Amino acid sequence: MNALAASAAWLQPALVVAVAFRVAAGEADAPWLALAALVTPLVALLASGRSSSRNPVVAIVAAVAVTLLLAADFLVAADVATLLGASRWHGVALAAVSALAVAAWAPARRVSPWALAVAAAVLLLVPAAVALAAGAMPWSAWHRSGVRGALTFSQASAWVVGGERFARATTLRFAEGQRVIALAPGVYRVVERDAATPTVREWRLAAGEALTLRPGDELTVEAGARVRFEAGRRVPGAPASGITWADAPARGPRMLPAALGAVVTLLGGALALVPQARRGRVAVAGPVVLLAVMMAALAWGVYAAAVPDLVLAGAWPAPLLRLPALALGPAAGLPLAALSGLALVVMLATAALALRERLARASSPAPELWVAAIVTATALAVSSFDPWAVLTLALGLAAAAWAPARLAPSAAGAIAGPVVGGVTFATLAALPILASSPPAWLEALARYPALVAMPLGWLAARLMPPGGLGVAEA
Amino acid sequence: MSGPRGRRIGIAALLVLLVIAPLLALAPVAPGAVRIAGVSVLWWYVGFAAPLAATALATFLLAHDAE
Numbered sequence: 001m002n003a004l005a006a007s008a009a010w011l012q013p014a015l016v017v018a019v020a021f022r023v024a025a026g027e028a029d030a031p032w033l034a035l036a037a038l039v040t041p042l043v044a045l046l047a048s049g050r051s052s053s054r055n056p057v058v059a060i061v062a063a064v065a066v067t068l069l070l071a072a073d074f075l076v077a078a079d080v081a082t083l084l085g086a087s088r089w090h091g092v093a094l095a096a097v098s099a100l101a102v103a104a105w106a107p108a109r110r111v112s113p114w115a116l117a118v119a120a121a122v123l124l125l126v127p128a129a130v131a132l133a134a135g136a137m138p139w140s141a142w143h144r145s146g147v148r149g150a151l152t153f154s155q156a157s158a159w160v161v162g163g164e165r166f167a168r169a170t171t172l173r174f175a176e177g178q179r180v181i182a183l184a185p186g187v188y189r190v191v192e193r194d195a196a197t198p199t200v201r202e203w204r205l206a207a208g209e210a211l212t213l214r215p216g217d218e219l220t221v222e223a224g225a226r227v228r229f230e231a232g233r234r235v236p237g238a239p240a241s242g243i244t245w246a247d248a249p250a251r252g253p254r255m256l257p258a259a260l261g262a263v264v265t266l267l268g269g270a271l272a273l274v275p276q277a278r279r280g281r282v283a284v285a286g287p288v289v290l291l292a293v294m295m296a297a298l299a300w301g302v303y304a305a306a307v308p309d310l311v312l313a314g315a316w317p318a319p320l321l322r323l324p325a326l327a328l329g330p331a332a333g334l335p336l337a338a339l340s341g342l343a344l345v346v347m348l349a350t351a352a353l354a355l356r357e358r359l360a361r362a363s364s365p366a367p368e369l370w371v372a373a374i375v376t377a378t379a380l381a382v383s384s385f386d387p388w389a390v391l392t393l394a395l396g397l398a399a400a401a402w403a404p405a406r407l408a409p410s411a412a413g414a415i416a417g418p419v420v421g422g423v424t425f426a427t428l429a430a431l432p433i434l435a436s437s438p439p440a441w442l443e444a445l446a447r448y449p450a451l452v453a454m455p456l457g458w459l460a461a462r463l464m465p466p467g468g469l470g471v472a473e474a
Numbered sequence: 475m476s477g478p479r480g481r482r483i484g485i486a487a488l489l490v491l492l493v494i495a496p497l498l499a500l501a502p503v504a505p506g507a508v509r510i511a512g513v514s515v516l517w518w519y520v521g522f523a524a525p526l527a528a529t530a531l532a533t534f535l536l537a538h539d540a541e
Contacts, residue, residue: 035495
């Protein structure tokens with residue numbers, strides 16, 4: 001397989017928009033996630049491994065991991081639908097139909113690598129246009145965002161003018177007083193923290209009714225809730241200032257286990273999803289396209305950070321779909337936003353095709369299995385799960401119980417590694433159910449179980465003697 | 475640098491490039507927060523230096539390794 005085709009399974013729309021979103025939001029882990037999203041597939045392209053690691057354990061794990069990856073992509077499609085004012089299921093259904101259709105279309109496999117390269121070029125187009133229009137390269141934009149004072153709603157903000165919808169249930173923390181107007185009927189839960197014991201109030205508001213929140217209050221809104229905020233007030237949940245966006249205060253040595261967990265999760269996920277590439281001059285296309293897509297995602301995130309309320313709705317594709325019109329005006333911005341949306345659809349199609357091939361190699365080429373994966377992913381995506389949780393669960397499972405099969409020296413190791421990795425992963429992932437308030441390091445393990453599960457799976461795969469379980473080579 | 479040994483060294487170099495990012499960000503004296511030309515060292519590293527170095531290294535190994 002050439003490097004570009006091998007990279008397609010990695011370049012999921014969910015991963016690309018996650019990087020842009022987390023950079024724009026000033027998430028503490030954004031820097032190393034962005035770098036890991038580029039470097040880990042490069043490692044996978046170079047790493048050697050077993051040409052065939054099909055066995056019953058890997059077959060089950062691959063089916064579950066691919067289903068979860070598709071679900072993360074479909075959740076992004078649901079967010080796109082929310083941003084366009086449609087129902088979530090419209091986006092999910094369209095994404096599911098695209099994933100089904102592309103697998104059934106015979107020439108798709110031949111066209112896919114080039115389509116992915118064109119989509120990568122399109123994703124670079126908008127940051128380039130914003131750089132030209134604003135006269136600011138991404139590093140200048142980063143500097144400007146990093147020296148801002150309070151991050152507030154502007155007079156022209158969509159949240160102020162006509163109100164916006166939340167893509168999923170969210171809890172907002174208010175640093176200063178704010179009058180929030182509900183534009184859709186619903187239940188609004190407020191936690192008041194001005195006394196020693198927090199007071200919880202639930203308000204059933206009709207459209208047009210207002211809630212007055214004080215500094216320290218928390219407001220929980222349902223998925224799809226539509227509200228309006230006051231101009232000039234701090235954006236709830238946004239970093240306190242530009243400095244806080246640039247240098248997240250959460251960063252510190254205590255965050256190291258979670259950081260390593262994220263890196264190991266992405267590394268193992270890449271080893272499972274991205275096969276070793278054929279060498280030669282044509283192979284350079286893979287790393288170049290990976291670089292282009294991840295640089296585009298970083299640039300989108302940096303430019304989107306200038307509009308702090310862009311990520312408030314929790315809709316991952318908001319930086320890609322809303323930034324062009326805000327930065328370039330509706331005349332130039334809306335066509336570019338549509339083009340970016342189209343690039344995401346193409347990436348969904350190429351990723352789905354690549355995932356279908358990975359599933360066929362690891363599990364079964366039966367079309368029924370692909371249909372079952374899409375139907376299950378569709379059912380998952382209709383609920384408003386957090387796409388980041390679904391994506392890291394998929395990559396973590398692949399890292400713990402699929403990657404060890406690739407690294408195993410024998411067929412017996414290719415079963416032992418996934419079994420040990422998978423059992424460890426499931427045990428650690430269940431920790432939050434067993435312990436209500438675990439210490440920080442245990443919390444990191446529960447968030448990224450692959451941090452321990454993948455090395456254990458790899459060790460089991462390496463240490464298992466050939467024929468140890470009496471299994472013939474595949 | 476080609477063949478399995480070159481590839482192993484390349485993979486190790488890529489992993490080192492990757493692990494430097496969280497270390498820069500999370501080290502006790504926050505070396506990643508130091509500004510150069512208005513941008514933090516951490517972001518110069520993850521947005522410029524490391525991606526270019528990693529891509530150049532992987533491209534070289536993929537293009538020249540005849541296996």
